[in-house]
Amino acid sequence: MGKGFYISKPLGFVLFGLGVGAVLTIFALSVVYSQEKRKNEVNARDGTRMVTTAAPHSTSAPSNEPWDKYRLPDTLLPAYYNVTLWPRLVPDEQGMYIFTGKSGVALTCVKETNLIIIHSNELNFTLTSEMHHAKLAGLGGTSAPVILKTWFQIQTQFMVILLxxxxxxxxxxxxxxxxxxxxxxxxxxxxxxxxxxxGVKKVVATTQMQPTAARNAFPCFDEPSMKAVFHLTLLHPPGTVALANGMELDDQEVLQTRFEPTEKMSTYLLAFISNQKPNGDYALSVTFPILKYLENYYNTTYPLSKSDQVALPDFAAGAMENWGLVTYREQSLFYDPKVSSNEDKEWVVTVITHELAHMWFGNLVTMRWWNDLWLNEGFASYVSYLGADYAEPTWNIKDLMVLQQVQRAFGVDALVSSHPLSSREDEVITPDQIDQLFDTITYSKGAAVLRMLSEFLTDLRYYDVFTRLVVDADSSIQLPASINEIMNRWILQMGFPVVTINTRTGIISQQHFLIHPDAVVDKPSDYNYEWFVPITWMKSGSNMGQHWLLTKTASYEPMKTDTDWLLANLNVTGYYRVNYDPQNWERLLTQLTNLNMIIHRAQIINITLALRTTKYLYEEKEYIPWESAIRNFEYFFLMFDRTEVYGPLQTYLQRKVKPLFDHFKVITSNWTRKPPRYMDQYNQINAVSMACKTGVKGCSELTRMWYRQWMKNPDSNPIPTNLKITVYCNAIAAGGVEEWDFGWQMFKNSTIAAEAEKLLYGLSCTKEPWLLNRYLEFTIEPNLVRKQDVAFAIVYISGNVIGQPLVWDFVRANWEHLTKDYDDGSFFFGRLIRGITRKFSTEFDLQQLQRFKEDIAASSFSFGTQAIEQAIEQTKANIKWVSENKVQVMNWLIEQSA
Structure with missing residues (x-):
C-alpha cells in the first residue's frame, strides 16, 4: 500500500479524498458547455516502451562521479544478506533509544569495478579494521582486493568503498x-x-522501509530491482515477541530470534518488529477468504509459509505490504462492533485486500523502478474492491469505486501540475521525487484506468499488462488497436479528455479537460493530449452500444427524434467526462428520476448543470446520488462560507435535505435503530450531517441530546456508531469549553483507534477561536497528539471557517518544527498544504501562498514543491471561478427561494 493510500475517514469527508473535490471539474466543464452552447447557437502510435518526452530533472550533483548520482551503478548485484539487529527498548543514559547491528551481504560482480557503493543513511559505523568501516572477503576461493578508503556521501545517501x-x-x-x-x-x-x-508504557521497535528507508536500518542496495534473500536475527528483551517476514526458527537464548530466509525480495518490503500488539478478530475472519479469492484470481498459490498482520500504535501510512508481515495503523486493522462504524469496517476489509493483493502483485513480481509505482498501487487499489466484494458480498462495495477512486482522480488530474501515471526512470531519481509519486494519481487514477481496461477485456490479473493481457484477452473482443496503443495514451500523458457529443449533428469530439481552461500546459506529449476513448452509450433507456473515439473529432448516427436522449460512459467505467448539446442535456434532466440505475443519476449530478440537477434531490433517497451531490456542493461551501452567498445556499439545501432527514427519522423509528439496507446506513450519515449543516429543525437538538447523555455517563456512549463523527462535530460546535474538554478527555482515554479518530475530527469543529488555538498547540506536543495524527488534526481545524486563518498562521510560523521530526517530511508537508489551502480563493490568499513558496525555496528544505505548485494552481482556478460565478450562483439561489 505504501503512503499514498491512507486517508482517514473524517479527512475523506473534509477533503473528498487526497485532492480537492471532484466538483472542481464540473466548473471547467461548464465552460466547455457554454462554448458548445454558443457554437450551437451560431452553427449547428504503436510501441511497447513506456516513455515520455519530457526533459529529465537535473537532480545529480555537478560531479559525474558514480557516488554523486542517486542511482546505484550496474556493477554489483546482491545475492543474500545476513542481518542481526538489537533494538534497545529503553533509553540509554543520554535519553536516546538506539539499535546496534551487524550485517553482511554477498555480492556478485557483473561489471569490472574498483568501487563498492551501497546505500547507508543516518547510521554510525564501527571501524571493523584499523582504518575502515567495512571488511571485504572473497567467496568460493576468490581473493578480495584491499580496501583503500571508505567514506559517506550524505546527499546521495551512500557509503563508498574504494578498492x-x-x-x-x-x-x-x-x-x-x-x-x-x-x-x-x-x-x-x-x-x-x-x-x-x-498503565505501563510499552515500546515497540518496528519498520517502514518503503520507499527508501531500508538504508536507515542497515547498509543495503536499496532499489526495488536489487532483490536478494534476507537472513534476519533480532535480539530482544525477555517477555517480548519478535516478528519478521519469515517464520521464526528458534528462540533458544530467549533474547535471540532467528528467522527463516526470506524469498528473493526487494529491500522496501523487509520488515521486523519487536514487542508487537495483537491483531483483531474481524481482520482475521476476512483474511482467509480474501487470500483464497486472490489465489484463485492470480491462479497462483500464496507464495509464503505464513501471513502475519500487525497493527502499530504509530504508523504514518494506512498499511504496508511487507511480504508475510503486513503492518497497519490500528484503525486499518481493528474493528470493534461496539464502537466502530460501517465506514470503519469497510476501511478494514478494503485495506486488508489491498495489502494482500500486493503479496503477488508487487512482491512476487515487482516494478523495476519507482517510475512505474502506479502498477503496484493502482492495481492493488482496483483489486481491493474485488476482494472486499467477495468477502462482504451484500455491501455492493464495487459501486463505490466511482466516488472513491474515479472522482478523486478527476479532481487532481484536471490540473496542469498533474503528472502521467508512468514517466521515464531519469525523471524519478531523488528520494523526494520518489516520495511525491505516492499520490492520488498513482493510486486513484491507476485504479480508474485499470478499471476501464478491465471493462473491455475479460481478465485483468497479470502484472505485465502490456505483454500478457494481449494473450489473455477474450479472442472475440474486437479492439481498434493493440493494448499498447490504447493504453499508452492513458499512461504516458497526464490528464483525461472531456468527450462532447452533439446528438443533433452526430459530431463527437474530445479535448484535454482542465479545471482552468485557460491554463497553459507546458508538458509535451507524444500523443498531443488525445486518447483512444471507449465510449459506451445508452439511447432512450434501452438501446445500448459502444464506440471507440480514436481521433480529435468523429461522426456517428444522430438522434432521430427530438424526444430521444443519449447517456454516454455507462456506469462511469471510462476515465473521461462527457458533455452534450443543450437539447440532450435538457432531455437528460427530465430523466433523472426515471433512470433505473442509481449510478447514472450520480453521473448526471456530477456534470455541468450542477445546480439545476439538484432541484430533484428532495425526491432522492439513494446514497450514491446524494453522496455525489454533497461532494459537489462542498465546493460551494468552501468558496462561499465567508460571503453573502452562504445564507441562500444554506436555505436552498435545507429544503432539499429535510425530506431525507424526515425519511430516516421514520425508518429508524425516531433514530432508535439502524436502517435495514447497508447503503441506507451510509445515507443516514448524509441526512443528519447535511441537516445539521443547513439548519434543519431538530437536527442540532438531536446531536446535542446524544452528546449530553454521553457526558452524563462517560462509560456508556448512546450515540449510534455510524453517526459519531457527525454528532461529535455538531455537538462540540454548538457547545463551549465543557463539551470540548469532555471530548478531549474521551480522546485521550480512548483505546480504540477508530474512536480516537472520530474525536480528533470532532474537536476541530468548535466555534471558539481560543479552543482552536489551544488545539493547534496540542498538535506539536507528541505526548498529546501522536505524530501520525498531527497532519490530520491540523487539516481538520483548517476545514472550520473560524479555524482556517488560525491554521494558516500556525503552519507558516511552525512549518520547520512540524516537518523536521518526520523521516518522510515531503509526504507530511504535502498533506498539510493540500488540506489547509482548500478555501484559498482571493488574490491575497494567492500572494501569501506564493510568498510561502519563496520562503520554502530559500530554506534548506527541498521537498513539497509539487504540493505548493498544485495549491497555487488550485487557488488561481478558485479565484477565476468565484469571480465568474459568484453573482450567477447568488441570483439562482435567490430565485429558488422566491
Whole structure:
C-alpha cells in the first residue's frame, strides 16, 4: 500500500479524498458547455516502451562521479544478506533509544569495478579494521582486493568503498559492517512506537522501509530491482515477541530470534518488529477468504509459509505490504462492533485486500523502478474492491469505486501540475521525487484506468499488462488497436479528455479537460493530449452500444427524434467526462428520476448543470446520488462560507435535505435503530450531517441530546456508531469549553483507534477561536497528539471557517518544527498544504501562498514543491471561478427561494 493510500475517514469527508473535490471539474466543464452552447447557437502510435518526452530533472550533483548520482551503478548485484539487529527498548543514559547491528551481504560482480557503493543513511559505523568501516572477503576461493578508503556521501545517501584492485566479473564477495542508529519516533526506517497497557508504557521497535528507508536500518542496495534473500536475527528483551517476514526458527537464548530466509525480495518490503500488539478478530475472519479469492484470481498459490498482520500504535501510512508481515495503523486493522462504524469496517476489509493483493502483485513480481509505482498501487487499489466484494458480498462495495477512486482522480488530474501515471526512470531519481509519486494519481487514477481496461477485456490479473493481457484477452473482443496503443495514451500523458457529443449533428469530439481552461500546459506529449476513448452509450433507456473515439473529432448516427436522449460512459467505467448539446442535456434532466440505475443519476449530478440537477434531490433517497451531490456542493461551501452567498445556499439545501432527514427519522423509528439496507446506513450519515449543516429543525437538538447523555455517563456512549463523527462535530460546535474538554478527555482515554479518530475530527469543529488555538498547540506536543495524527488534526481545524486563518498562521510560523521530526517530511508537508489551502480563493490568499513558496525555496528544505505548485494552481482556478460565478450562483439561489 505504501503512503499514498491512507486517508482517514473524517479527512475523506473534509477533503473528498487526497485532492480537492471532484466538483472542481464540473466548473471547467461548464465552460466547455457554454462554448458548445454558443457554437450551437451560431452553427449547428504503436510501441511497447513506456516513455515520455519530457526533459529529465537535473537532480545529480555537478560531479559525474558514480557516488554523486542517486542511482546505484550496474556493477554489483546482491545475492543474500545476513542481518542481526538489537533494538534497545529503553533509553540509554543520554535519553536516546538506539539499535546496534551487524550485517553482511554477498555480492556478485557483473561489471569490472574498483568501487563498492551501497546505500547507508543516518547510521554510525564501527571501524571493523584499523582504518575502515567495512571488511571485504572473497567467496568460493576468490581473493578480495584491499580496501583503500571508505567514506559517506550524505546527499546521495551512500557509503563508498574504494578498492586497490578491481573486483572480478562473475566472482562473489562478502561485505561485512557493524553499525548503530537511533530508534527514533520519526515513523520511518527502523523506528519506535509506544502504547500504554494497564498503565505501563510499552515500546515497540518496528519498520517502514518503503520507499527508501531500508538504508536507515542497515547498509543495503536499496532499489526495488536489487532483490536478494534476507537472513534476519533480532535480539530482544525477555517477555517480548519478535516478528519478521519469515517464520521464526528458534528462540533458544530467549533474547535471540532467528528467522527463516526470506524469498528473493526487494529491500522496501523487509520488515521486523519487536514487542508487537495483537491483531483483531474481524481482520482475521476476512483474511482467509480474501487470500483464497486472490489465489484463485492470480491462479497462483500464496507464495509464503505464513501471513502475519500487525497493527502499530504509530504508523504514518494506512498499511504496508511487507511480504508475510503486513503492518497497519490500528484503525486499518481493528474493528470493534461496539464502537466502530460501517465506514470503519469497510476501511478494514478494503485495506486488508489491498495489502494482500500486493503479496503477488508487487512482491512476487515487482516494478523495476519507482517510475512505474502506479502498477503496484493502482492495481492493488482496483483489486481491493474485488476482494472486499467477495468477502462482504451484500455491501455492493464495487459501486463505490466511482466516488472513491474515479472522482478523486478527476479532481487532481484536471490540473496542469498533474503528472502521467508512468514517466521515464531519469525523471524519478531523488528520494523526494520518489516520495511525491505516492499520490492520488498513482493510486486513484491507476485504479480508474485499470478499471476501464478491465471493462473491455475479460481478465485483468497479470502484472505485465502490456505483454500478457494481449494473450489473455477474450479472442472475440474486437479492439481498434493493440493494448499498447490504447493504453499508452492513458499512461504516458497526464490528464483525461472531456468527450462532447452533439446528438443533433452526430459530431463527437474530445479535448484535454482542465479545471482552468485557460491554463497553459507546458508538458509535451507524444500523443498531443488525445486518447483512444471507449465510449459506451445508452439511447432512450434501452438501446445500448459502444464506440471507440480514436481521433480529435468523429461522426456517428444522430438522434432521430427530438424526444430521444443519449447517456454516454455507462456506469462511469471510462476515465473521461462527457458533455452534450443543450437539447440532450435538457432531455437528460427530465430523466433523472426515471433512470433505473442509481449510478447514472450520480453521473448526471456530477456534470455541468450542477445546480439545476439538484432541484430533484428532495425526491432522492439513494446514497450514491446524494453522496455525489454533497461532494459537489462542498465546493460551494468552501468558496462561499465567508460571503453573502452562504445564507441562500444554506436555505436552498435545507429544503432539499429535510425530506431525507424526515425519511430516516421514520425508518429508524425516531433514530432508535439502524436502517435495514447497508447503503441506507451510509445515507443516514448524509441526512443528519447535511441537516445539521443547513439548519434543519431538530437536527442540532438531536446531536446535542446524544452528546449530553454521553457526558452524563462517560462509560456508556448512546450515540449510534455510524453517526459519531457527525454528532461529535455538531455537538462540540454548538457547545463551549465543557463539551470540548469532555471530548478531549474521551480522546485521550480512548483505546480504540477508530474512536480516537472520530474525536480528533470532532474537536476541530468548535466555534471558539481560543479552543482552536489551544488545539493547534496540542498538535506539536507528541505526548498529546501522536505524530501520525498531527497532519490530520491540523487539516481538520483548517476545514472550520473560524479555524482556517488560525491554521494558516500556525503552519507558516511552525512549518520547520512540524516537518523536521518526520523521516518522510515531503509526504507530511504535502498533506498539510493540500488540506489547509482548500478555501484559498482571493488574490491575497494567492500572494501569501506564493510568498510561502519563496520562503520554502530559500530554506534548506527541498521537498513539497509539487504540493505548493498544485495549491497555487488550485487557488488561481478558485479565484477565476468565484469571480465568474459568484453573482450567477447568488441570483439562482435567490430565485429558488422566491
Amino acid at each position: 586497490k584492485d578491481n573486483l572480478q566479473v562473475g566472482k562473489s564477495y562478502w561485505l561485512y559492517m557493524e553499525f548503530r542508529g537511533e530508534l527514533s519516533d520519526d515513523l520511518g526506517g527502523f523506528y519506535r512506537s509506544q502504547y500504554t497497557e494497564n
